[in-house]
Amino acid sequence: MKQIALQDYSVCIGNMWAELQNVVDFNSVSKCFVLVDSTTKEFCLPKFLELSRLKPDAIIEIPAGETFKTIDTCQHVWNELFLNQADRQALVINLGGGVVGDLGGFAASTYKRGIKFIQVPTTLLSQLDASIGGKVGVDFLGLKNALGVFKNPSAVFIFPGFYETLSDRQLKSGYAEALKHALIADKNMWEEIKGISDLRSIEWVEFLEKSLLIKKRIVENDPFEKGPRKALNFGHTIGHAIESIALDTDSALLHGEAVLLGMIAESFIASEKGILSKEELQDITDSLSRYVDFEFDIQNRDMIHNLIKGDKKNEGDRIMCTLLNSIGQYAINQEISLEEINRGLNYLEKQFNLKNA
Ligand SMILES: NC(=O)c1ccc[n+]([C@@H]2O[C@H](COP(=O)([O-])OP(=O)(O)OC[C@H]3O[C@@H](n4cnc5c(N)ncnc54)[C@H](O)[C@@H]3O)[C@@H](O)[C@H]2O)c1
Incomplete structure (x- = not known):
């Protein structure tokens, strides 16, 4: 596993499953939620549950695709968190591409003034582009990312094994x-x-590390x-x-x-x-x-x-x-x-x- 340390969180790349468990334990979470879209529920969730051995309190599902990166979908996530009695020590793990990461990060950052979230990006684009920089949000009135905040996750975990089902x-x-x-x-x-x-x-672990180090250098400045x-x-x-x-x-x-x-x-x-x-x-x-x-x-x-x-x-x-x-x-x-x-x-x-x- 490779690890890129940022100011207040780390990006772990490769066989990172033990470290994921450590981060969840370290944050002494009250409840753990995994957010997926309809596609990552089918293709990524079974692998995630098997390899991480986590037992989430609930899986929250949203429809797949940019058209659902909206405040309405966010409301559904907030609803589910309330219905499942998520308190301020709850954790949301966003398992999906950039849409799940941006929307789930935004929903978590605003729920009860902010609860912790972990990003597990499952597309190459979201791994390279969305895992460093702390931007989360949703589209609004047809404008991309019109509502959002800068908020870092507790950690990011990148597993190239998810590419098997990526087109x-x-x-x-x-x-x-x-x-x-x-x-x-x-x-x-x-x-x-x-x-x-x-x-x-491609040997992804080294490749991702090199590319993400460039983004780290630029964003941290x-x-x-x-x-x-x-x-x-x-x-x-x-x-x-x-x-x-x-x-x-x-x-x-x-x-x-x-x-x-x-x-x-x-x-x-x-x-x-x-x-x-x-x-x-x-x-x-x-x-x-x-x-x-x-x-x-x-x-x-x-x-x-x-x-x-x-x-x-x-x-x-x-x-x-x-x-x-x-x-x-x-x-x-x-x-x-x-x-x-x-x-x-x-x-x-x-x-x-x-x-x-
Ligand atoms: N926060 C940031 O800094 C940042 C940076 C770049 C892009 N973004 C945002 O990310 C979004 C684009 O990201 P994206 O391309 O990942 O889009 P996406 O999340 O819509 O994912 C694309 C499709 O691939 C599916 N998918 C995801 N992982 C899969 C897997 N392993 N196997 C099979 N299917 C899979 C998804 O369900 C979806 O249907 C945009 O909303 C963009 O604004 C955010």
Whole structure:
């Protein structure tokens, strides 16, 4: 097992079941609840109960999927906690992807002014992206993560054995986050991981540790996202907009898929601005394109522009973005224009031979 120590909790990776038991014992909990969604109930809960040997007081189930990351679902979790007489010493273990982790963390942080929770993320994306940083919350009025707080869990436990039931598409979406970590902070790691095509052959424990150490370094320098933490938004200004327009279509994109496209377009913009070399742009484009085996549509430029104009990273009317200076080095608060965004999108169209290119 590998352990990454953060300021007030640890992330344990690999065969972490004994340590999970220790953390539960150490917190002298009155009652233990496991939160699952309908899919992780089927695929992850049996494994979790067998390997952890925990005997939860109740399993709380929510429907699977982002559409259920709402205050209504949260209310269901609060109800279940009340019905099961959870007091302030109760513990919630969130067993699932980012939706279960964000919603369960938020429900626990607000129940009776806050009870403890443990994250057991079961998708690669949530393990890499949500296990460090203390962000929990729900979507509201169609806006992602509009309600939430910063609250750290008591611990995070990452078990790569959960990938057995994860689709290749989900695995690749999570892998995009590792590629992002390498691009913003670790050129050597980029060279090691940019060409891996058989993701199932990866030695996950070392891989996850390396990638999470990058996130730890960035988040610990800036816990409330005032400065350097914006580095993690690389690929997200354009990526989020592409993800949002795909949401209402038959071909919704996974988060990591949209971020792959965002990273290519934003690297083009950095190269046009003269801050990223043409050679590195080519390397990034060639390497990331290998993982783009899905269809996407970026024709509705007005909608993309409007979404980007509403991005919470902007300063007034100025669209602010994180760009790369070079592979392994980022620059935050870079202003980009709608024309530059258009050219970045044109570059994507050309790269993938889309209709209007
Ligand atoms: N808190 C943070 O810092 C942070 C960071 C990144 C993303 N997020 C949030 O995470 C969410 C996206 O995460 P996600 O991709 O994990 O989504 P998700 O939780 O919806 O999981 C995706 C799907 O995979 C299923 N699943 C989970 N584990 C599985 C397994 N081992 N085998 C088979 N199926 C499994 C889930 O039931 C779900 O249907 C978004 O809501 C995003 O906002 C939060």
